[in-house]
Amino acid sequence: MKRELNLAKILTLIRRIFIHLLLFLGLAITLAPFIWMISTSLKSSESVFTFPPQWIPKHPTIEQYQTLFREVNFLQFFKNSVIVAFGITLFSLFLNSLGGFAFAKHKFPGREKIFALLLATMMVPGQITMIPVFLMLKTVGLINSYWGLIIPAGASAFGIFLMRQFITTIPTDLIESARIDGCSEFRIYWTIILPLCKPVIAALGIFTFMGSWNAFLWPLIVMIKENMYTLPVALANLSGQHATKFGLLMAGAVVVVIPVLIVFIVAQRYVIKGVAVTGLKQ
């Protein structure tokens, strides 16, 4: 009896060691590319090509970053990315929460049908809309402008859905009493609904921000002139032009990645919870 117990204990121990091994192997594989990216970005152009690789640069330098901002104009691309990502986030949060409020707390003819139709748009894939939207934007002259990126992303069925779900849980009495006090509907939205929606706005805002910061295909199509490129487009372009200047490319990658990683680390709880919830819904 005792012996069996010991065997079981040993087995458990082996299993635990094995699992920890997996855990740390996974950690190494996930983080190595990031560390290597940062390490390479701090090397001079010559010392990038050393074999075997140096994890910690012997003579760290910021010359790659200097080139990036002085010669490649990354500051402009950074600005473009900030404008676009914030523009999309603010614009879409506003429209989606407004729509969500109407669907949650107002009664009007056709409400359910319109909402159902709205949900149907979630199934429309990007590659179908790409060409017509490009043609439309071209017709109205929005190609190569911030608006060309912001307006089409200004509303999303998913966002409206999420907002509606949340606002439905807000007690209607609160709204009714405000109405009796003579509050306008917009004021109710602005002073009552929005403050109560903070958690969902935070989650949706973070997702929208990360999505638009990372977006590539659509900015690649819309932003034609180099001074309008967003960071991912600029980085892809840099990678095409200087295919072997890995120090410079890694510095570019760091600049692109750092803001979104910071947002993620600060708000990781929202992000991971948000993802877990979308999975459970289905």
Place this chain on the structure above:
Amino acid sequence: MRNRSLLKNFAILISVSLLFLFYLERKSLAKKEEETITVWAMGAEGMKIAQMARKFEQANPGIRVITQAIPWEAAHEKLITSVVGGIPPDVSQLGTTWMAEFQAMGALVPLNEFISRSEVINQDKFFLSSWETNLINGRVYGIPWYVDTRVIFYRKDLLKEAGFDHPPRTWEELERIGKALVKDRDGDGKIDQYGMALPVKDWNILSMFIWENGGNILTPDNSKSDVESEATREAFEFYHRLFQENIVPTAEAVDVDLFHAFRTGFYPIFISGPWMIELVRNELGKEYEGRWDVAMMPKKRFPTSFVGGCNLVVFKGSKHKQAAWKFIEFMSQPEIQVEWYKIIADLPAVKSAWQDPFFNDKPMVRVFGEQLNYTKSPPNIPEWEQIADAMQRRMEELILDKMNLFQTLGTLTKDINEILEKKERIASKGKFFLSIGAILVFIWGLAFLWKRYHRKVKEIEVPEDGRISGVKRIISSLRKYHVPYLFIIPSLTILFVFLFLPVVVSFITSLTDWDIYGLANWKKISFVGFENYQTLLRDKIFWKSLFNTFYFVIVGVPFAISLALLMAIVLNEEFIRFKSFFRTSYFAPVVTTLVAVAVVWRWLYNPDYGLINWVLQTVGLPPQNWLGDTKLAMPSLIVMAAWKNFGYNMVIFLAGLQAIPDTLYDAAKVDGASYWQRFLYITLPGLRPTTFFVTVTTMIGFFQLFGEPYVMTKGGPLNSTISVVLHMYNQGFKFFRMGYASAIGYILFGIIVVFTILQIKLQKAAY
């Protein structure tokens, strides 16, 4: 009162945000309001043009010139996108053979008015044939910048040895001298000195022979093939005869180094351009100085050569046309043209520049100047590239004796006429009605789907005024419920315009031949029925891209999902500490920008200095050329995609695992079930809905593969990583074949829908 403040708030909020964004945009544009022109130049010219721009600025204070060097490989694409986007440069260099295409796009400004007022530029100052490359439908769309032509390079000493003290001046002499030159010097039974080198497939050189005999490729109005005319036929025959008589070899031509062949006498004669003078001089060295020379093309009726080079054009989008024209005038001055020659050795397009004493001691260059008076250029039509391609194909077949002369000219005539008539052939009335019918069926289908779908939707009860009906009812309900309508209208409009409408428009587009010319002029678009879909079936690259995409999905999805499941199970163990740290770390790649990840992984995969090969080598495995090997490239992308995506699915799996009640496990433990049994009979079945969700979303995402190959391989090597979306992007936004790209998009959409439905069916069947 309530309503007014609502509207007011709306107005303020929207206008403030609009103003803010406009301000940001204006601010970035404000700098450009000075008189600044942008000039694009390609390749070597691009590198040097800044020197001339500075000179121009000195001569024209108040105008600033921004020059941009565009590599030749990217030039065509960059020019087209800039034109389509409506933001072209003010002035650009444009190859003579691109003129017609850009004119047809409506991209170029006709310069006739500028010319009529100009003192520097008029037709007589330029070589006529070079000027004509700018002439389309009677208007001038560009001004020659520099020219390029072909002459004969020959070995004086070898010709003398064969008994000729002059270069071939006529076709007869060319043939006679050629025959006399052919020798087997070392007597091994193999010829080691031929008569001359001629390309097996090169429309340029063949055209010169056609023109020399007074022949043409197209009829004067460019509407039909003229290759069966006597003069053209004779030229084909003569060109072919030089091969038949073994004066020119066919097989070796490809793998011989031209300089080596010229030195050893393997090719005592060849035809080439001005840049060859310097190259031959350097390669052959002093010892051969005086033993070779250049001469004008031999004549049949005329000693005609080909004229190429580049023109300077002004783009329609330019806001500084006057300044742009000044720049072109500046570049057309004879002194400047000579100076430009000194910088880069581009032959002057202005005739008087050749009188400059600088050329006095350059007899070889002067031969080119002489030759320029007898030159021609190919027809100025956008279809020329296709015709040239057909010509080269047939020419090769003739020379390699796969067809006789009669057949060659017959099929070539058919090819050319088909290319020229293609537009009319495709856009027939039948196709038009077929397309309209298809669109109607499509819209009916959508309506049908919606009807079936919305029947399930239960409308809420809204108090309604029962007595009124129709339009009045709608108006009254709008009045009554205007607040919620106002709230949903902005987002609904956006979704309608950018999601609903495109589904229909995209289908309609896929039934048209909407291309780059259609973008410039709507009248050039016509319905072609299912032509695009038929072309797609014959498009080898499309099939390849489809294969690659399926490869990526079928191998990648299970791989990425099992990885996610494995890590979720590991992380779900109770005894693990710092769970959230691990979870956050594993999730980090998910939020990281794909482009950045792709760039970093390109570095990791680097065959010589990459981290991955270093790891392989340290454990004693051979390094691999990950992205450069057709067999490894796609698996490499899959590994990277799995690395980037597994964290997302892992989090969903974790949530799924936690939703499985502990009591089930406890009960199983009591029953003595082992770890594996619990995993197989509790965990896996419990995760089924999660697995289904994860599979469908991952699959949809993987089907849309684009960023990885775009950044890492551009679809290569040998198209081994080109994906459907990448192919669609290339067709749609590189070549602007809107109709064709839409068809690709629809096919992909169809595939995704089918696979999703299949998954749902499987899921249902499993329960």
